[in-house]
Amino acid sequence: MQTAFAPFLAVLAAYLLGSVPFAMISSKIFGLADPRSYGSGNPGATNVLRSGNKKAALLTLVGDALKGWLAVFAAQQAGFSDSVVGLVALAVFFGHLFPVFLKFRGGKGVATAAGVLFALDPLLGLAVLGTWLFVAFAFRYSSLAAVLAAALAPVYQVLMHGGDGRTLVVGILALALIGKHWQNLQRLLAGQESRIGSKKKR
Template identity: 65%
Template sequence: MPAELNLPPTALVALAIFAAYLLGSVPFAVIASRLFGLADPRSYGSGNPGATNVLRSGNKAAAIVTLIGDAAKGWLAVFLAKSAAFEPGALGLVMLAVFLGHLFPVFLKFRGGKGVATAAGVLLAVDPLVGLGALVVWIGVAVGLRYSSLAALCAAVAAAPLTLWLRGPDAVAIAVAVMAAALIATHRANVRRLLAGSEPKIGSKKK
């Protein structure tokens, strides 16, 4: 761990967890919408401050900026923790902190997005093979069926066993499993709409 910080290991881990939560709380959907002169993404479509809902505004550039920003904050938090040589337990806590920061952001009164892009960034930083595997599943379902929510659910289901297979049963694998369960929970309404045949497809305009 960086000696120049002159902090006990537990204090450094606690600081990293807090910083990861704050980083996860940064609402790139709202920031990108303001930069492109769009309405607040919480005011239309699903009301979700995420890339898929921003895309419903019809502005693809804003959606791409949101996607990259949300993924980058997950990647950065985990990358820094790995660079500091955090043990798997501490690394798992940082993973969950940045992810939960997106779900429950302090800057948006704890009402955030569904965490798909942030989880993708976390997985890519933890193990590129895990991240790419989940991404391939997402792309395959999204391109084939054009349901972002279904793609996210399938990727979440695939991520946990893939991590377990590649890394073995450690704290990081547990953190991925918790993230996957949380992603499924955040998509409860989407599951109901998918079953009812009323789930909007990727690219549908806001109403």
Template identity: 80%
Template sequence: MQTALALVAAYLLGSVPFAMLSSTLFGLADPRSYGSGNPGATNVLRSGNKKAALLTLIGDALKGTLAVIVAQQAGMSDSQIALVALAVFLGHLYPVFLKFKGGKGVATAAGVLLALDPLLGLATVGTWLLVAYVSRYSSLAALCAAAAAPLYSALMHGASTQTVIVGVLGMALIGKHWQNIQRLLAGQETKIGSKKKG
């Protein structure tokens, strides 16, 4: 029962749409109405409001971190913590508050990884930052980080429960970026900092 309640709570926390909240706070349009249509920090940045984008990024990351830390402090097992991490992540991807159409999960996954293992989280975030800086494509950076995270975890922890859950997160992230992959291959992907059209 404790595990079931923890999973529901983590899912609901993950469902909190910070992109929508920050856009409302700063008087911006619904982020689903422009750019990629994704309710996430990168798309909010296309509104031109960096503060709203930063608030979205921090909020989405912190909900992932908070869920894992609470599970850890509650004395849950590694397997239970892994399930909580997955639940908060899935909450962001498929939020009940947005009719199950959420963000790509990059910031929330980063928050989860930083809580599970700070070194792993930093290595993954560092990969994202490096690729994003060089390419200016948030989606490409996310794909590279998603692919690298399970490898980093395997090197650090071997075939552990944590590595399995990180692998699941990575595959889910890549799956959510399928349309971005298509646009990247077609040379039509929007770069970081590009404002909304119209």
């Protein structure tokens, strides 16, 4: 039976789970340098890929996505209200962006947001993932793919479900993702953004 503190504990646990830095974990497992020391300095899968180790990048991607999915799925299975599930979704996502274990300097949240969306609605997750894959393969820019997929996520949500309670959550995720990619957008406009798979040192 849920207590009055259960929602608070669920949100706190989601934040801590989101704070787990899989980029750092996978880098240590594969004996790589700290991902914050090269490339974009971002502790995420795309930057880990710049190390040349695809397995480490894949582990980072799967881990970051899985923690987003797991937090929301666990809250749903626990029988929390849609409002609490929405707060859990935001907590795990912002935990990745501002992780307590990395002095609140985390990744950009693309994989974690994808995991959250898949847990909220698999069809919505597939639509957003499909958008990311299309743009990424067509233009070879992870940041451009992330921004366009994020911008379209609320549109897909409204088209599929109208303005239900999840729309606000999806909208906040989208705005935060676009905000985290602001510098990438500036580099894209200047023709200085690195492409997927490129090796670039700081």
